[in-house]
Amino acid sequence: MTLSSDHLPSSACQPDRAILRQRLTAAGLRATTQRILILESLMVLPGHPTAEQVHRQVVLAEPTVSLGTVYKTLDSFVAAGLSKRVASAEGPCRRYDSDCNAHHHLYCIDTKEIIDYSNPELDALIRDFFATHGLGNFQPHSFSLHVAGSRIS
Amino acid sequence: MTLSSDHLPSSACQPDRAILRQRLTAAGLRATTQRILILESLMVLPGHPTAEQVHRQVVLAEPTVSLGTVYKTLDSFVAAGLSKRVASAEGPCRRYDSDCNAHHHLYCIDTKEIIDYSNPELDALIRDFFATHGLGNFQPHSFSLHVAGSRIS
């Protein structure tokens, strides 16, 4: 959560390939077929997919893409600022998030789902708290709240 | 044999074995030598150790303890509520925390340090927010705030 947070995720539906290509080159990466597909999969998959999940999605469109390439590519995306690595206490370690805007996470204990959540009011509340209380010699830049809970039926 | 203080900072607390034994049985676990040592190591190691780190600590006192046992035991601790699994985006996946009281994390961008932080006032603030605003059909049980920032010099 950047301390000046505002906006919401884009329409996550079917991103245009040309725009993906643009985002790649803008980030200083060559726009290869694989990278376009991987970026597309990242944006389309719900939650925070693992490399494995991204790969399963990508091979639907292009069966020759290897898992190793997915790993390398996701790392290069992180290095280029196109995606973030998020931690998970469950399952495989490395998970990726295409949404570089900071947001909070709701973790469902029952289904192990991770749901993105953002709320400017909450952000303001926490930001104000730090502004008035301070953290000693620690200067906060951004924050992210992890909420564990379960679905009410 | 106790974990020798040669390997530990003198400031680290040295929990009494009898109390550890009690905590284990209270949690419904048999108080084996291995479990006592592993629980002790968890409490004594700084930060959020990996299974590997716990194992390295345990074998100092009892060289026959296997890494597999450490994994199984840490999982049973989590199941019994004696410790928590915490996520880390860096390095090995599974990390463990002996402190079951919820707390927050300050992450120093410069030094990569993770500092534990707790503040009941902040907890109340966030809890109240959820109580009044709700999260749809999601019922929050616990939460943890991750703050990234840097030291002011």
Added chain:
DNA sequence: TTCGTTGCAAATACTTTGCATAGCC
């Protein structure tokens, strides 16, 4: 004595690496 726990080692899951080739710019 009983039944859960341990140690071991093999199996599996996850991730990285090296190198020849393919394909973007």
Added chain:
DNA sequence: GGCTATGCAAAGTATTTGCAACGAA
């Protein structure tokens, strides 16, 4: 054409599992 990214496969970590032997209750 130059040079980076890819595919493949093998190596390297991390974690889980199965089972006979052990030990706490």
